[in-house]
Amino acid sequence: MSLVLAATNESALIDLRAVAKTYETDTGPVHALARVDLKIKRGEFVSLLGPSGCGKTTLMSLIAGLATPSEGEVRIDDMSIRSPYTNLGIVFQNAELLDWRTAIQNIMLQIEIRGLDVKTYLPIARKLLAQVGLKEFENKYPDELSGGMKQRVALCRALIHDPEILLMDEPFGALDAMTRDQMNADLQRIWMQSKKTAILVTHSIDEAVFMSDRVIVMSARPASVVEDLQIDLPRPRSLDVRDTPEFNEYTAHLRARFKALGVFSND
Amino acid sequence: MTETVMTQIQSTSAKAVTKKSKGFGFLVPVCSLLASVLLWEGIVRFFSVPVYILPPPSSIFHTAIAQHQYLLKHAISTSWAIFLGFVWAFAIGIPLATVMTFSASLRRAIYPLLIVAQVLPKVALAPLFIVWFGFGMFPKVVMTFLIALFPIVIDTLAGLSTVRPESLMLLRSMGATRWQSFWKVRLPTALPHIFSGLKIAMTFAVVGAIVAEFVASDSGLGYVLVDARANLDMVMVFAAIIWLIVLGFLFFLAVELAERLFVKGSSHRRSQELGAGL
Structure with a gap:
């Protein structure tokens, strides 16, 4: 019995099933999240990457059980999350x-x-x-x-x-670039020691690729998953990995993706 | 890299400390105070101003000290009124603001009453207090309470809503109860605001007690003021005022000390900034 359970857990610790979120505001409903399906394995490092204000934070609070989905279901460890899930740690931008x-x-x-x-x-x-x-x-x-x-x-x-789970909502967004690099390296080291399931919300393409096993690309509001990109770079990754062609292939691919989504309209 | 950052931070904080302890800044206000007292004495003596118009500081201080038994007796009466009124305002104001923070309907119900109670000139109530409560301690305490309540409620209300939503989310993710969130985060966050309200309330409380004593009392420094003026004893009027200044200052100091005890870290500096408006 426990073996079977362990097997299912291995497949997905966090399981979002057709999750949507609409906020009621004074000026009418805001569709923050449109139907997201997402499975995250135990011990995986996943980044949620997208433009600012695209509902990444909403997705994070849904996983933490700090908000309840308007539609669909969030499951962690095969349990439906309806109230704050406390077997996690959160780091906010401030x-x-x-x-x-x-x-x-x-x-x-x-x-x-x-x-x-x-x-x-x-x-x-x-x-x-x-x-x-x-x-x-x-x-x-x-x-x-x-x-x-x-x-x-x-x-x-x-x-x-x-x-069990470490949630980070743009934790290094307010730091200068050099401190940020150092924090990325440190976080990778700590994560590799502790082997937590980690979810990093970020709008930095470089940070997402450097840190993650998987990068989930999200579109602007109402947010949905546009791409689920596996990052196959060996660990531990030193900061130099960002100068390798493999790394740049990933970042170039993601930049092109956002350009196609209309996020970068300047050029 | 981190090492240099550390030493930099340590050296800057050390610098700030030495700067503070070196300062003789307190000498400046002491000198200006002394100078103005001397100027007052000089003017009164030079122009031979009659004592019943403006007595010289020397005779005021003399009376303030010589008559200390009489003045102390009345100062104690005033102090009780200030203390009890303030404590009541504190004991009722903080829970009232807390309830108003958590219940929107109660906030809507209580707020207008509070505003009415505040804009209403309390001096106008004093004669009524004689009818309702007679002379003595009780009407004084009621007056002091009424005057001190408003700043405490308003500042506590403002303070309790300054908590960042992320802080509350963080607490919920730890499985905190509402009580824990309030006690561990919301209330401490509000403390600098609460203390700035308490400081204002304390200065108001002194005024409240004196006003009540003007109108409806047979004891206290306010009564001394009225009585001495009726006898054209201007020296005693000013001596009573000196005692009042010292009394008000001591009460304010007590709140300030409590603040230093309870507010730690950078929120201490924040509350100092808020209090700077006084």
Whole structure:
């Protein structure tokens, strides 16, 4: 029985079945998402790539159970998701650290809210901070940290309870290009160690290709899946991989795709 | 690379600390205050201004200290009115604002009442208070409460709605209950706003207690003011005012200290900025 279950889980941890989302607003209904079918395997790194405001974030909140679909069904681990799914960690574009808590206290919020044992998890929080190079910063308040450091703390907070799924909503979108490259490399390293199922929402083609096993290309609102592209680049990928012809083949293909969708209309 | 960033950050924060501790900035306001008192004394003496018009600061300070037993007795009465009115405004204002944050219909029901209570000149109510509550502590506390309530409710209301929706989403993804979200995120986020409301409320509370004492009391510094003026004892009027200034300052300081205790990290600086409008 458990063997059979494991087999089905292997095929798809996250399963979106004909999911659509319409928001009711004062100025009428907004179709954020139009019928998305998507399966994500356990341990896979998947990027949702599309222009800004295309409903990628909506899709993410549907997976987290923070919003309910207007049509269709979200299933995780063969269970229908109707309320917040808590076996996950989220990183938002703004780190969303609490100003009045130090770095380590911000990470421990995850533990406090879940009612887990603080003593058990404090060393884990320290270890995670050390892994992202912030060992010396555990007692710093957020306004004493740079943008990249804050995002590292937010990443630690999303991982401390060892969740099944890691959701990231444009986590590096507000960082400068060099910090962003460093964060991409670090995230890959941490992901390879922890083997989480990861979903990265991004509008950077390079970032999506560099990070992912699969890139899901989404169209403008109402969003739908336009392409499901497998990225076959060996891991671990160093930042130099972005100068290889294989990498550029992927990015060129995706850029052409967006051009055809009318996203880049300038040239 | 990260190493240099670290040392840079450490050195800049160290610089900021030394800059702060080196400053003798507090000397400037002390000097200007002293200068204006001296100027006042000089003008009164040079033009021989009669004492019943404007007494010199020297005799005011003399009376303020010499009559300290009389003044202290009344100051304690005023302090109780300020304290009790403020505590009531706090104990009712914060839950009221909380309820208004979570229920739109209650917000619509309470808000107009609050506005009416605020725009209504409370001094006009004071004579009514004599009829309803008589003389003594109770009407003073009611007046202080009424004046202090509004800024607390309004600022708490504003503070409780500054929380970012992403923060609440994050908490929900952790499986937080509404109570946990409120206690761990929404309320602490609101604290700088709440404290700026409390500071305004505290200065208002002093005014409220004095106004009530003007009209309907036989004790307190407000009563001392009215009584001394009726006897044309201008020195006592000013001595009572000096005590009032000190009293108001101490109460304000108490709120400021509480703020330093409860508001940490950068939200502390944020609340300082909000309070700078005072």
